[in-house]
Amino acid sequence: MSVTTTSIFSGAAGTGNRSEIIKHVFTGGDSERAVYIQAGLHADEHPGLLVIQHLLPLLEKADSEGGINGTITLIPYANPTGMTQNVLGFWTGRFNLANGENFNRNFPDAADALEQLHAAQDMRHIRPEEQLDRVLAPATHDDFVNAWKKALLREAVRHDVILDLHCDTAGILHFYTNERYTERAASLAASMGIEAVLLESFAGGGAFDEACTLGWKWLAERGMASAGRIPFSVSVELRGQADVSDELAATDAGRIMNYLRTEGFITTGTPASDPLSGDAVQLYPLxxxxxxxxxxxxxxxxxxxxxxxxxxxxxxxxxxxxxxxxxxxxxxxxxxxxxxxxxxxxxxxxxxxxxxxxxxxxxxxxxxxxxxxxxxx
Known part of the structure; x- marks a missing residue:
């Protein structure tokens, strides 16, 4: 069993303005599976930031008991640019003030990059993980935001389950994922007490959760990876921006832990009963x-x-x-x-x-x- 804290990205957004993205990684057991959980990609959405802080001691306890099976990666804040964008007391972390772009759009298209790579040379003998790592490596001409977007995506695609924690303005718990994982979506929803799930085949726009799947899907379609290796990637909306409290965060963190037990990532602790039955989960087409x-x-x-x-x-x-x-x-x-x-x-x-x-x-x-x-x- 092991816990490490490292940086996956460090860079300068301008003179005298350096930032980094850190990750906490829990490893143990003999499972090769991995789960990735991040918060704050939209830096004005704060429920997930607090949920991560409640998850950390729960995972530390599980680790001390030898209960980690596989790899669990936490990114406590995913957007170093948005974390600095406080304008007259208001966080404006949804859009990049430099160009107006939504931070959760236009993530790199690994499928397109793989297409170009294979057109230039024969890569079929290279492990799929290494291919993805190569096409998502930072380039010297990447600006600050594109560089950390690549760093996040490069880290996330190594995992089998990806939970991107968001919230909306005012709303109820819901999440977005691909329709290929309908059964897994129902299981996550039941574990987290989420009654509404939005399913898509291809949403478009380059959002992080879908971007995590495109490279693996391209590889699977060409026989270089199994279809089952395409990550179960989810964008979770933790209610609304005002729904930030220790009580809610502790509840959500506990439910995520229960889901991780269901998935076999945690083997200690008493599994709680799901707050919802599968019949209470409604799956809607996006x-x-x-x-x-x-x-x-x-x-x-x-x-x-x-x-x-x-x-x-x-x-x-x-x-x-x-x-x-x-x-x-x-x-x-x-x-x-x-x-x-x-x-x-x-x-x-x-x-x-x-x-x-x-x-x-x-x-x-x-x-x-x-x-x-x-x-x-």
């Missing part, structure tokens, strides 16, 4: 999830909240116009689908066209296209 735009400017007053099941044309709330004088003009907000509200904005002042709800439905929507399923807000 093509059926609608990011609902606001129909007006003003203050939104909700009648329905995240977690509520709604019917098409059901009243969700009203937007109070602030320029209507004494008339008290209000614009109703109706659900465009049958489904479940997963997310609403944390702030109640909204503008026309802004997302005011994420509603998951069971029926794919014609305007939701494979490869263009992620929004950039």
């Amino acid at each position: 093509e059926g999830a609608i990011h609902m735009p606001s129909p007006a400017d003003g203050i939104v007053v909700w009648q329905k909240r995240p977690g509520d099941h709604v019917k098409k044309e059901e009243l969700l709330g009203e937007i109070v116009c602030l320029e209507a004088g004494i008339s008290g003009k209000r614009t109703p907000v109706y659900s465009p689908v049958d489904g479940r509200i997963l997310v609403q904005p944390l702030m109640t002042l909204v503008r026309t066209g802004q997302r005011v709800a994420l509603i998951a439905g069971m029926e794919p929507l014609p305007e939701r296209k494979k490869g263009r399923l992620l929004m950039n807000f």
Whole structure:
């Protein structure tokens, strides 16, 4: 058994501005399987940062008891750039202030890089892990953000299970993953008490969780790796930005530990019963999830909240116009689908066209296209 703390990335974002990404690694037993858990890729999403801090002593205890079986890697904060972006007291860690790019988009496409590598030379005799390591190695011309993105991806793809901890603005527990792992998704959801799971075949946009799978998928399709080696990669939304407390973090960390026991990564401790039965987990197609735009400017007053099941044309709330004088003009907000509200904005002042709800439905929507399923807000 062993615990190590090292840096996977260190670099300068400019003169006098050096940052690093650290990892804590627990190893033990005879299993070759590995799990990777990171938080703070969107550096303004803080529930996962605290969950990692609750996970560490639980894993230290399991390690002291000889209960680690395999490799467990924790990245306590994944975005050194976003961790510095505090503007007038507000964390702006979702977007890179240098260019406006969402930090969880445009991760390197390992499949494309492998395609180019194999076109240049015969690589079939090289182990798949080494091929991925080679195409995700940093280049001298990489800027700071692209360099640490490569470092994260290069580290993560060595693992079999990848949990990327996020949150939304205001919402319920839910997560995103690929439909190839429907059964494993149901198991994770039951372990973590997550009732809503969004499944996609190809979301597009270069988000971290999907980027972790593309290189392995390319290798598997060409017979250089087994299909089972494609990582079970998940983006977990730990409720909303305001849902940060020791009580919630301890609960989530304990449920992650229970999941790790289910997966065989931890062999000590008393397995807790899942907070949900498998029947309580609802699997939704990502093509059926609608990011609902606001129909007006003003203050939104909700009648329905995240977690509520709604019917098409059901009243969700009203937007109070602030320029209507004494008339008290209000614009109703109706659900465009049958489904479940997963997310609403944390702030109640909204503008026309802004997302005011994420509603998951069971029926794919014609305007939701494979490869263009992620929004950039």
